[in-house]
Amino acid sequence: MSRTDAATAATNQRNMRSTSSSTPGKATSKGTVHDIETARKVLREKGYLAPDTTVNNTTMAFVVLQLSAVKNLPLDIVNALRAIGYLLEEIGRTEVETQAVEKHAGKVAEEMVEALSKAAEGAIAGIRAEGEKIVKQLREAAPAARGTGSQQTRDGEGHLPHTTVGNTRSYAATASGPPRMPVAMAAKIDTTGKQILVDKAPGMTMNSLAALNEKELVAKANLALETMEVEGDSRPEGVEFVAVRKLRHGGALYEMKNAQGAEWLRGKQELKEFLVRMGGTLIVKMKVYQAVVEYVPVAFLAEVEGVECNEEDRDREIRSMEKTSGL
Structure with a gap:
């Protein structure tokens, strides 16, 4: 270290001791800064801050950079002031950018809300117009519907014309017509037409179906059908066993995919070949209706x-x- 640098360092240390020994909050000399107002006053008097300039990070960065240019300042002080100035400038730039983004985002949000409001108004108007149109059509069709309904109610024969509006029927016409088949009965008849009852042949002591479960019984019956087809037998499309129910006496009540397949299998030749492939010890019992x-x-x-x-x-x-x- 040279003598000049040593002298400068000693002077800085004496200045620091003098500053630290002063009483806080009181002016030690004329123009000493001790609050915001005196800070602004000093900066304006020295020409570092214009009278009408807003105090923010950007303006303070400019002031600090000006102070770093004062002559005879130690190099460390100059570097510290310049560092503070650049940091303040960066903070100020970030604040400006953030404000700009927030302002732009707010504007975009307002525009989106306005656009959505206009779109909603248009949709509501369209729905309202469509609803009014439907109500108008219903009002126009109501008199014709009432007239058609009255005519059908007075029809003594019970024959209803095919109309699109007001298709009503009198009680007398309904009571005199043929009764409808219950849904449960119709479903039972449909299922009965698809069933095949397989049981052991008379005189046989062993039942080849007794030891099989439902899945195995269905597989055995379908295999017999496939074997018939392999040997040249032609069968209708959809001939297939889909379910079976084991009966208490040892028989098996099969259900086929459709009634056409069951009818085909009941044929004399087809039934004979099917029973042969099922083992030869079984018979198919014809359905008994009480x-x-x-x-x-x-x-x-x-x-x-x-x-x-x-x-x-x-x-x-x-x-x-x-x-x-x-x-």
């Missing part, structure tokens, strides 16, 4: 008294029947 028949005679006596009673019951002349016999 029916209730009234007024069926269970006995007939061919004596004269019986014939005469029969003639009287049928309003025929006595002895008009020449011959009677029992079956």
Whole structure:
């Protein structure tokens, strides 16, 4: 270190000790800065700050950079002042950019809100117009609907014309028509037409179906169908077993994919070949339908008294029947 540098350092240390020994908040000499107002006053008096200039980071950066240009300042002080000046300038630039972005974002948001409001107004107007149009059409169609409904109600035959509006029917016409088949009964009839009942043949002690579960039973039956097709048998499209229910007596009630397939399989030749491929010890039982028949005679006596009673019951002349016999 040279003598000049040593002297400068000693002077700076004495100035620092003098400053630290001063009483805080009180002026040690004329023009000493101790608050915001005196700070502005000093900077303006020295020409570092114009009277009408707004105090912000950018203006303070300019002031600090001016101070760093004062002659005879130590190099460390100059570098510190310049560093502070550049940092203040950067902070000021960032603040300006942030304000600009916020202002632009606010403007964009306002424009978007305005555009959405206009679009919503247009959509609401369109919906309102469409609703008014529909209401108008309904009002115009209402008189015609009432007239058509009255005409159909007065129709004694119960035949309803095909109309698009007011398709009503009187109670008398509904009651005199054929009853509708219940949905459950229709579904049961449809399912019954697709069923095949397989059971062990008479005289057989072993049932080849008893040890199989439902999945295996379906697979066995479909394999028999496929084997029939492989050997040259033609079968309709969609002939396939889709389900089975094991019965308590050991039989299996199969259900096919459609009624056409079940009808085809009930054919004499097809049924014979199917049972052979199922093992040869099974039969297909035809479906038995139970029916209730009234007024069926269970006995007939061919004596004269019986014939005469029969003639009287049928309003025929006595002895008009020449011959009677029992079956």
